[in-house]
Amino acid sequence: MRTMLKTFAAGVLAAVPLLLSAGPAHATTNVALFNGQLTINSGDLADNITISVGVNVIKVFNANDTLVPNFACTRIDTRTVHCPIGSVNRLFVQVKGGDDIVTNNTSLPVRAFLGIGSDTYNGGSNEDFVTGDAGGDTMSGNGGNDILDGRTGTDTAHGGLGTDVCIAEAETGCELD
Ligand SMILES: [Ca+2]
Numbered sequence: 001m002r003t004m005l006k007t008f009a010a011g012v013l014a015a016v017p018l019l020l021s022a023g024p025a026h027a028t029t030n031v032a033l034f035n036g037q038l039t040i041n042s043g044d045l046a047d048n049i050t051i052s053v054g055v056n057v058i059k060v061f062n063a064n065d066t067l068v069p070n071f072a073c074t075r076i077d078t079r080t081v082h083c084p085i086g087s088v089n090r091l092f093v094q095v096k097g098g099d100d101i102v103t104n105n106t107s108l109p110v111r112a113f114l115g116i117g118s119d120t121y122n123g124g125s126n127e128d129f130v131t132g133d134a135g136g137d138t139m140s141g142n143g144g145n146d147i148l149d150g151r152t153g154t155d156t157a158h159g160g161l162g163t164d165v166c167i168a169e170a171e172t173g174c175e176l177d
């Protein structure tokens with residue numbers, strides 16, 4: 001029993017730095033690639049993030065914040081990070097507070113949380129599953145079967161091509177809601 005307790009305690013202590021590094025107080029945008037998921041996690045400022053395809057890389061650019069990549073990706077300059085394209089099969093984007101702009105210029109599926117603020121989301125050719133929050137958000141799914149949920153506020157959803165699910169006050173190109 002004593003051995004089990006010690007093992008448990010060590011596990012809890014080891015988890016503490018991970019919890020701290022995932023906290024919301026960073027004045028940077030963290031870019032991490034792990035198990036095929038490219039995660040972009042920013043703070044409470046007005047981010048302007050574009051995700052696009054380069055030569056053998058997925059390019060992440062934030063016009064308004066400093067990017068910090070994990071070991072799997074490479075920092076090109078303070079605003080730009082490249083990640084190996086063959087290792088990425090999906091994107092996860094969380095931009096929190098502020099009036100954010102997120103543009104997905106890839107064919108990767110995306111799960112995006114826009115947070116509080118009047119946010120703008122431009123989707124790619126695959127599935128974009130977008131969740132707004134308080135504030136009037138404008139979400140464009142473009143190609144693919146997208147899910148666009150503005151939550152509270154006066155939101156606008158443009159489903160584009162595909163069979164799209166929209167939950168917004170103003171909707172165009174939305175087959176389902
Ligand atoms: Ca926001």
Ligand SMILES: [Ca+2]
Pocket residue numbers: 123124125126127128141142143144145146
């Ligand atoms: Ca899409």
Ligand SMILES: [Ca+2]
Pocket residue numbers: 132133134135136137150151152153154155
């Ligand atoms: Ca909203």
